Amino acid sequence: MSTTARSARNVHARDATSSTRDSSRSAAGSNRRANHFNRAHFDVRMESKRELLDLLLTDARESTEDIARQLGTDAATVEALVDELESEGAIRGYQAVVDWDSVDEPHVRAEVELNVELDRETGYEDIAQRVARFPEVSSLRLISGSYDFAVDVEGESMRDVSRFVSEQIAPIPEVTQTVTHFVMTTYKERGVYFGDGDDDDRLAISP
Amino acid sequence: MTAGAGESDRTGESSPLSQRAKETPPSGIRRFFELAEEMDDLISLGVGEPDFSAPWAARSAAIDSLERGRTSYTANRGRSDLRELIGDHVRRYDLSYDPEAEILVTTGASEAVDLAMRALVDPGDTVALPQPSYLSYGPTVSFAGGEVLPVETRVENEFALTYEDLERAGADAASVLVLCYPNNPTGAVMTRDELAEVAAFAREHDLFVLSDEIYAALRYEDDHVSIATLPGMRGRTVVFNGFSKAYAMTGLRLGYALGPTEVVDAMNRIHQYTMLSAPTTAQFAAIEALESCDGAVAEMRQAFNRRRNFVISRFNELGMDCFDAKGAFYVFPECPPGWEDDEEFAEALIREERVALVPGRVFGEGGSGHLRVSYASGMDDLKAALNRIESFIASA
Numbered sequence: 001m002s003t004t005a006r007s008a009r010n011v012h013a014r015d016a017t018s019s020t021r022d023s024s025r026s027a028a029g030s031n032r033r034a035n036h037f038n039r040a041h042f043d044v045r046m047e048s049k050r051e052l053l054d055l056l057l058t059d060a061r062e063s064t065e066d067i068a069r070q071l072g073t074d075a076a077t078v079e080a081l082v083d084e085l086e087s088e089g090a091i092r093g094y095q096a097v098v099d100w101d102s103v104d105e106p107h108v109r110a111e112v113e114l115n116v117e118l119d120r121e122t123g124y125e126d127i128a129q130r131v132a133r134f135p136e137v138s139s140l141r142l143i144s145g146s147y148d149f150a151v152d153v154e155g156e157s158m159r160d161v162s163r164f165v166s167e168q169i170a171p172i173p174e175v176t177q178t179v180t181h182f183v184m185t186t187y188k189e190r191g192v193y194f195g196d197g198d199d200d201d202r203l204a205i206s207p
Numbered sequence: 208m209t210a211g212a213g214e215s216d217r218t219g220e221s222s223p224l225s226q227r228a229k230e231t232p233p234s235g236i237r238r239f240f241e242l243a244e245e246m247d248d249l250i251s252l253g254v255g256e257p258d259f260s261a262p263w264a265a266r267s268a269a270i271d272s273l274e275r276g277r278t279s280y281t282a283n284r285g286r287s288d289l290r291e292l293i294g295d296h297v298r299r300y301d302l303s304y305d306p307e308a309e310i311l312v313t314t315g316a317s318e319a320v321d322l323a324m325r326a327l328v329d330p331g332d333t334v335a336l337p338q339p340s341y342l343s344y345g346p347t348v349s350f351a352g353g354e355v356l357p358v359e360t361r362v363e364n365e366f367a368l369t370y371e372d373l374e375r376a377g378a379d380a381a382s383v384l385v386l387c388y389p390n391n392p393t394g395a396v397m398t399r400d401e402l403a404e405v406a407a408f409a410r411e412h413d414l415f416v417l418s419d420e421i422y423a424a425l426r427y428e429d430d431h432v433s434i435a436t437l438p439g440m441r442g443r444t445v446v447f448n449g450f451s452k453a454y455a456m457t458g459l460r461l462g463y464a465l466g467p468t469e470v471v472d473a474m475n476r477i478h479q480y481t482m483l484s485a486p487t488t489a490q491f492a493a494i495e496a497l498e499s500c501d502g503a504v505a506e507m508r509q510a511f512n513r514r515r516n517f518v519i520s521r522f523n524e525l526g527m528d529c530f531d532a533k534g535a536f537y538v539f540p541e542c543p544p545g546w547e548d549d550e551e552f553a554e555a556l557i558r559e560e561r562v563a564l565v566p567g568r569v570f571g572e573g574g575s576g577h578l579r580v581s582y583a584s585g586m587d588d589l590k591a592a593l594n595r596i597e598s599f600i601a602s603a
Contacts, residue, residue, distance in 0.1 A: 054509070055513070059586075062586075066517065066586075066590060069516060069517040069520040069521060070513035070514070070516050070517045070586075071513070071516065072516040072520065198260040200258060202254050202256055202258070203240070203254070204240065204243035204244060204249060204251040204253060204254070204563060205236050205239050205240040205243050205251060205253035205254065205563055205565060206236075206253070206254055206255040206256060207234065207236055207255050207341060207342045207343065207391075
């Protein structure tokens with residue numbers, strides 16, 4: 001899906017450029033600058049939301065002005081696009097990626113496999129709604145394979161988490177089995193690697 | 208003082224150095240390099256290589272090759288599987304070369320440039336060199352005994368080379384013309400139509416073209432066009448490319464040349480005595496890069512493009528007129544109002560705000576009054592650097 005969107009954007013970027021380049025060549029200095037913005041503004045209309053999502057996925061705290069500069073548009077346009085993405089439900093929230101090992105407070109996470117049995121009245125959706133509403137559940141996914149739901153559960157201690165699973169999840173009538181895997185160490189979370197990155201040992205100035 | 212190591216040994220004697228070595232000037236960026244080296248908390252936008260590391264798959268292939276003990280020489284021309292892959296890869300630019308006879312794998316594109324000069328330039332020959340341009344071309348012409356003819360390109364043409372530029376400089380007298388688009392240091396690119404003018408000049412005056420296309424993958428608004436694809440040009444062009452910029456593999460030192468058999472054969476004859484073969488480990492990394500790293504290149508290009516938009520916007524906001532550079536990872540803004548001398552500006556900026564830029568004039572006369580700004584740095588550094596430049600201009 002994203003591939004199609006990308007190539008469509010590129011085509012537009014190309015068209016936009018070929019039409020502005022000639023005029024910018026013949027124009028005086030100040031017009032070159034204006035052309036940059038005209039072109040960019042046009043691009044953003046076409047590329048807009050997907051590009052913006054990419055940037056927010058990388059750093060949701062980036063200022064609107066800096067996002068606008070990177071997309072070659074103005075802050076008001078970015079604000080409007082963010083509003084749209086939010087009201088469409090494409091953006092559901094903004095969260096920090098936390099390395100709990102560096103936070104001075106107990107925090108335990110478990111990945112719980114859940115097997116369920118459906119009947120005529122009860123579907124996956126019904127079970128999911130019931131499980132998802134617990135604040136201890138941080139993510140819930142229906143998956144393919146040897147079990148049905150993958151549930152992330154967070155708590156202050158292993159006991160907390162075990163008790164939650166055995167007292168709140170296991171007793172749900174449709175749940176036939178739970179398998180709880182406690183997370184020992186997190187190396188990478190939502191694309192963010194927790195180890196040291198690559199060294200930057202480039203020379204300060206190079207040709 | 209006792210005679211120890213070093214020059215004191217030879218006091219009073221004439222220098223052992225060749226005339227050629229004596230005449231080779233130190234690099235124009237050296238002074239700034241030394242200034243930058245002594246600074247803490249420096250943000251350098253003077254770096255001519257990506258801030259990314261090579262894609263992990265390529266690094267992993269290099270490690271794997273070492274573990275398997277693949278540490279011997281390869282064929283002079285490079286591994287044949289690598290040349291096959293290069294031949295396939297360059298088809299995306301409509302280039303078609305026979306891996307057996309027309310492709311040479313070199314130790315960086317830099318070696319390929321040097322080999323081509325030595326293969327094509329006789330003492331006294333003239334090589335037309337559009338400027339501003341990368342610093343290494345001139346010296347390689349001199350090493351081959353040739354004379355450099357600077358051809359100034361202009362900001363009003365967004366530093367694309369024109370037929371008039373070539374005429375004005377008297378490039379009809381040259382035997383070789385160097386091209387570098389997308390360009391270091393300006394970020395300029397050339398369209399097919401613009402290249403057609405240059406190709407016409409080359410055909411009319413029988414110039415052989417050396418086209419350094421190392422930044423071909425980093426073109427942001429349209430597709431790269433190689434001059435070798437224009438009518439009548441394939442037989443009079445050698446194309447250079449490599450893995451340094453597109454795949455962020457600068458330190459692995461791997462490039463290649465594409466050209467007519469006669470020239471590539473001659474280059475290989477020199478290469479086999481001076482280099483023997485390009486680094487083997489790097490060749491394994493390059494094979495993997497070509498096989499599986501297109502996605503990583505696309506991601507890097509996208510990141511570069513956002514930074515490009517950001518820095519162009521910021522420079523124009525600061526009154527440093529910055530044309531819409533569409534390739535490589537450089538922009539080439541003018542000094543802010545009140546500053547004419549790029550070197551003075553760059554020096555004051557590094558001393559007072561600890562931001563390193565490279566004065567445009569080190570890349571040739573046409574660069575005077577401009578600054579080369581590399582956006583091969585993370586967004587945080589770019590933002591901080593531009594804020595420092597802003598406060599510098601405000602306080603100056």
